[in-house]
Amino acid sequence: MSNKAENRNGEPMTMLDPCDVARRACEIAGAELRFGRPVVLVGEQNYAALALDTATSGDFDRFAQVTGGKHMLFLTAERSHALGLARPKGVLVPLAGVSHAAACELGYRMKSPVPTNFEDAPEELAALTALSSIALLLPALVVARIEPDEPAFAGVTRITAREIAVSGEAESRYEMMARTEVPLRDVDKAEFVVFRGGLSQRDQVAIVVGDPDVERSVPIRIHSSCITGDLFGSLKCDCGDQLREGLRLIQARGGGVLIYLDQEGRGTGIGAKMMAYGYQAHGLDTIDADETLGFGPDLRRYGAAVAMLKALGIAKVELLTNNPTKAAFLENAGISVTRRTSVLGEVTNENQAYLTTKAMRAGHQLDVRAIAQALVAK
Numbered sequence: 369m370s371n372k373a374e375n376r377n378g379e380p381m382t383m384l385d386p387c388d389v390a391r392r393a394c395e396i397a398g399a400e401l402r403f404g405r406p407v408v409l410v411g412e413q414n415y416a417a418l419a420l421d422t423a424t425s426g427d428f429d430r431f432a433q434v435t436g437g438k439h440m441l442f443l444t445a446e447r448s449h450a451l452g453l454a455r456p457k458g459v460l461v462p463l464a465g466v467s468h469a470a471a472c473e474l475g476y477r478m479k480s481p482v483p484t485n486f487e488d489a490p491e492e493l494a495a496l497t498a499l500s501s502i503a504l505l506l507p508a509l510v511v512a513r514i515e516p517d518e519p520a521f522a523g524v525t526r527i528t529a530r531e532i533a534v535s536g537e538a539e540s541r542y543e544m545m546a547r548t549e550v551p552l553r554d555v556d557k558a559e560f561v562v563f564r565g566g567l568s569q570r571d572q573v574a575i576v577v578g579d580p581d582v583e584r585s586v587p588i589r590i591h592s593s594c595i596t597g598d599l600f601g602s603l604k605c606d607c608g609d610q611l612r613e614g615l616r617l618i619q620a621r622g623g624g625v626l627i628y629l630d631q632e633g634r635g636t637g638i639g640a641k642m643m644a645y646g647y648q649a650h651g652l653d654t655i656d657a658d659e660t661l662g663f664g665p666d667l668r669r670y671g672a673a674v675a676m677l678k679a680l681g682i683a684k685v686e687l688l689t690n691n692p693t694k695a696a697f698l699e700n701a702g703i704s705v706t707r708r709t710s711v712l713g714e715v716t717n718e719n720q721a722y723l724t725t726k727a728m729r730a731g732h733q734l735d736v737r738a739i740a741q742a743l744v745a746k
């Protein structure tokens with residue numbers, strides 16, 4: 369079947385795939401939010417929305433003015449919980465008379481007054497949380513119900529919840545675009561295989577070590593980027609150690625693949641991760657710090673990893689991880705995990721609490737007692 373059609377003027381038009389159309393709409397809407405500009409979520413009820421962490425106080429005041437002071441702050445279930453309000457779909461807090469600085473406090477600061485005036489957020493606003501995550505923004509949005517033909521929002525980018533949902537399919541659509549050998553210090557032979565596609569993600573990289581036999585179970589590690597740990601040797605986490613130990617194990621097995629995913633801060637981005645580190649310095653653990661910013665415990669997506677494995681012809685793996693979520697995701701996507709092998713880093717004063725939280729609250733297969741004793745033994 370031809371993928372050409374004609375538009376109303378009889379001009380040739382490429383029939384676009386619905387997922388590509390939705391993905392483009394999301395990327396544009398996300399970019400608008402990142403520029404501090406409003407977007408309109410179109411549905412049974414229309415909502416204008418502005419991202420709190422990119423809107424200046426001028427943008428915020430203009431939004432307040434054109435919505436006649438009917439603007440509200442949409443806080444996720446996680447942020448509501450952090451504020452002591454257990455509301456499963458989050459809350460809407462009226463903002464009439466509230467300054468930009470006070471809204472930011474309510475939206476994502478650690479010491480915020482608890483709102484007394486709020487309503488449960490409608491389900492459809494979850495689409496905006498998904499959009500803010502695609503745009504790597506904090507999930508704190510200023511919203512206002514508007515009429516479909518509201519003149520103040522004429523020309524503003526529009527998006528539907530359906531487009532945001534459909535765009536998610538792009539997460540598993542990647543194409544190989546380059547494959548080149550790069551000599552690495554501790555590895556005999558490594559090829560960097562770059563994939564392009566996805567949703568709001570940069571090109572992704574798989575490092576093929578040696579010549580793995582794809583007919584057998586291939587040792588792999590799926591590693592999410594951690595600039596602080598991988599690159600600069602931060603002591604606050606075990607990532608750098610795990611990256612190097614992962615490569616070492618793959619090499620020792622005679623070959624395999626390390627997939628390096630661009631999803632810093634468990635998918636929240638480096639900015640949010642550093643804000644979370646700031647909150648951790650004030651005593652919150654890694655999960656509570658993310659919740660204070662409005663995030664769930666883990667926003668990472670592994671569709672890219674699955675697409676890359678499939679493109680490399682890999683259907684069976686030995687997974688180098690302590691994180692059972694990664695194994696479950698692969699199994700659900702049709703990649704058989706024949707074995708899970710732990711990858712351990714050094715326990716330090718600075719990462720001991722982080723590792724304990726991963727074991728106790730995120731279900732990572734780490735030995736809590738060994739973590740506790742590791743420093744005593746030193």
Ligand SMILES: Nc1nc2c(ncn2[C@@H]2O[C@H](COP(=O)(O)OP(=O)(O)OP(=O)(O)O)[C@@H](O)[C@H]2O)c(=O)[nH]1
Pocket residue numbers: 590591592593594595605607610631632633634635636640641644645654658688689690691694711732
């Ligand atoms: N939000 C947030 N992210 C963090 C923090 N510390 C590390 N990270 C991120 O956590 C992720 C860790 O990635 P991985 O090492 O692949 O995964 P893992 O879930 O620890 O599982 P393993 O396979 O056992 O290593 C990276 O995206 C880091 O940037 C933190 O305190 N807060």
Ligand SMILES: [Zn+2]
Pocket residue numbers: 594596597598605606607608
């Ligand atoms: Zn790290």
